[in-house]
Amino acid sequence: MTNQNYLVTVDNSQYVLRIPNKINSLLINRSYEEYNSKLASDIGVNVDTLYFNSKTGVKLTEYLHGSRVLRKTDILNDLVVREISKTFLNLHNKDVKFVNRFSVLSEFNYYVSLLKDKSRFLNYHSLIAELINFFYKLNDKYFSHENKVSPCHNDLVLENILLKENKIFLIDWEYSGMNSPVFDIAAFLLEAELDAEESCYFLEHYYGDVFPTYREDILNKIRSYQFSQDLLWFVWTLIKEEHNEYFGDYAKYRLERSIRIMEEIKL
Known part of the structure; x- marks a missing residue:
């Protein structure tokens, strides 16, 4: 949704x-x-990065x-579920540090600061103020x-x-960080749009x-982060639209789902 990628053949x-x-x-x-992406390659969860220009963002990677x-x-x-779980655990349990800390609330506040038309954001839906307030409550309970x-x-x-022969690779580390x-x-789970049964099936592996012991606590925390993600990417989409990049009803979809998720979370 954010870059142009080309398959290049050389020799x-x-x-x-x-x-x-x-x-x-x-x-x-x-x-x-x-x-972070080079460190992820060293860990074995990313494809090899052959060239990276940190000023322009132009990147050349191995074609898998x-x-x-x-x-x-x-x-x-x-x-495949076992391999996905294994890959995630390999990343999350490695004794290495990415160079930055990713804070969903800090990212959200930064994205809001980038908006040229903040009134559009604040008036996009009648529940915006309630959503923001709920975000801060979740930050106090979990995120911070x-x-x-x-x-x-x-x-x-x-x-x-x-997916390559039942082995999993993660690509595009633009938003990576310690989190x-x-x-x-x-x-x-959110992006794959898994239902409750499918989600629990994956979580049992991870x-x-x-x-089973902490099921309800884990699920509530997951829903809390999913709420924050929908609200974050909603603002991200508004920024894109201000720069003439449009994704249909993506902003509306993210916002409306965040409202539904908010109603499911126990504070």
Whole structure:
């Protein structure tokens, strides 16, 4: 949704060339992305990065032959679910540090500061003030008191997850940083649009024996992060629209879902 990617062939070898859109320079710190994505490659969860220009965001990476974007139907395959869980745990449990801290509330406040027409944001829906207030309550309850922060991808849409022979790779580390692992899990479940049964099936693999014991607490925290993500990417979309990038009803969809999720969360 944010970049142009080209398949490039040089001397019978293939690479992916990324050309970012101009507005991304406001939203993304390329120095952070460069450091984190190379570290993720060292960990083994990212493809190899061959060239990265931290000023322009132009990037050249290895083309992963035989890979494809993860599909929702893949997540119903036990072997694939185990591999996704293994990859996430490998990232989240590594004793390494990304160069930056990703705070969803800080990102939200920053995105709001970038809006040229803040009145459009504040008047977009009658519940905006309530949503913002709820966001701050969740920050006080969960986000600002995380006991564990880990290397996180922070943008786990299915398009950023590649499957190759039952091995999982995560690509596009633009929003990566140290964060609660729950943020990644919440994003993955939200973006894959898994229902309650499918979500619990995955969570049983990721959390193991811990999940049945703390099921309700884990699910409530996941929903809290999903609420924050929908509100964050809603504002992100408004910024894009102010710079003539349009994604249909994406902003409305994100906002309306955040309202539904808010009603499910127990404070």
